[in-house]
Amino acid sequence: MPERNKPNINPETSEVNPISETASETDKTSSSQNDIEKPQIISTQPRDCTEESKKKIKTKFKILIAIGILFFFAIAIMIIGATAQKTLDLDTKGELKNASFYYPSDWNISVDDENTLQVVSPEKTSSALLTIMDESLLDNYPSNRPNDSFYNEFADGVDKQHGELEDFSVGECTGKRFTCSFNSNNVSLRGECAVVFDGAKPVVITAFSSDATYRDAMSDIIDSFYCYYHKHSLNDWVVDKEASCTEEGKKHAACTECGKIIEESIPKLNHTEGEWKITKDISISSNGTVTPGTETLYCSVCGNEMNTRAYTIEVTTSQKNALKKANQYLSYTAFSYTGLIDQLEFEGFSTEDSTFAASHCGADWDKQAEKKAKQYMNYSAFSRSGLINQLEYEGFTSEQAAHGADSVGL
Structure with missing residues (x-):
């Protein structure tokens, strides 16, 4: 009985290999003649790929990854190519007074x-605008100079969605720079704007385009911007109002270059010292104790108060005695100012000491006139004019005498 071909079993993997296709025709014939069907030998181990199959799969996977990467870069290159930034040949200088910028020679003014x-590009898709603003825009700002509030309000006026304000300077001129966008005739324009202060007015440069490929070029135009700091050259000052020690004066002059009228104030003049005057007299008690008063220095031109200081005196023994005697007299009868001085002189005090005592005894001379009028009316009858004459005789002034007559009903 012929021997059958046996399946090849890999001793390492236990994998069953197909029966060799080179079996002899004799075996095939013999096998076919056998009426009994031969059972297949099935491996009980899991079926794995051969090393060759694994390599093929890995190769296919790498190819797929490579194709994906190439596809991604192709898309990226298409996108970048669509928005690739173009440059402009900024070879022409545009000037306006003390400011300038550069733009392409084929652009039209x-x-x-x-x-x-x-200036505008031939396609009318890009433009640059240089503007010297009116100085009246700064009227509401301190010293008529731009501050942060000015720049914020200006940027909001250009585009409320503007980019962040950045410090910007050209020469001695300083200001702010920002990105901006707006619509014109349903066309979206984007670009940059810069505003600086040239010492007199705000100066603005704006560059914008509807073509996305020229956005960087707009920034280059802003970079080319320059502005000279304007320093006024003034003619002779004209005095509009002279200064005094109470008010500032005013003067003006015109700039010989820009024609602007510059107004300035003239500082107040210094006060001119006059004399010290007693504004609050000293008070002296009956025993000669002095409470200081106040004296004030006034300007001899305008009369305004310039300074104040304490005022006091040294009281001599004779002055204290005169003062004491004056108070004794006033305690039992009425006197006028001059009448008291006369009485003290009669007592032997000098005119100076008598006057000092009458001036510092603290008497109210209107009250003294009332008291003297009442004394006269207590022992005699008087007409109004007669009583006034009598009080004037006693040394009271006409006003004090009339006041005394009034006090007793005449």
Whole structure:
């Protein structure tokens, strides 16, 4: 009986290999003649790929990854190519008074007047605008100079969605720079804006384009911007109002370059010292104790108070005695100012000491006139004019005498 071909079993993997296709025709014939079907030998181990199959799978996977990467880069290159930034040959200088910028020579000037210069690209997709603003924009700002509030309000006026304000300077001129966008005739324009203070007015440069490929070029135009700091050259000052020690004066002059009228104030003059005057007299008690008073220095031109200081005196023994005697007299009868001085002189005090005592005894001379009028009316009858004459005789002034007559009903 012929021997059958046996399956090849790999001793390492226990994998059953197919029966060799080179079996002899004799075996095939013999096998076919056998009426009994031969059972297949099945491996009881899991079926794994051969090393060759694994390599093929890995190769296919790498190819797929490579294709994916190439596809990604192709898309990226298409996107970048669509928005690739173009440069401009900024070879032409545009000037407006003390400011300037550069733009391509094929751009056309669309506006050129005293305070504005605008150039536009041939396709009318890009433009640059230089403007000298009116100084009245600074009227509401301290010293008529821009501050952060000014720049924020200006940027909001250009574009409320503007980019962050960045410090910007050209020469001695300083200001702010920011990105901005807006729509014009349903066309979206994007670009940059810069505003600086040239010492007199705000100066603005704006560059914008509807073509996304020229956005960086707009920034280059802003970079080319320059502005000279304007220093006024003034003619002779004209005094509009002279200064005094109470008010500032005013003067003005015109700038010989820009024509602006510059106004300035003239500082107040210094006060001129006059004399010290007693504004609050000293008070002296009956025993001669002095409470200081106040004296004030006044300007001899305007009369305004310039300074104050304490005022006091040294009281001599004779002055103390005169003062004591004056108070004794006033305690039992009425006197006028001059009448008291006369009485003290009669007592032997000098005119100086008598006057000192009458001046510092603290008497109210209107009250003394009332008291003296009442004394006269107590022992005699008087007409009004007669009583007034009598009080004047006693040394009271006409006003004090009339006041005394009034006090007794005459």
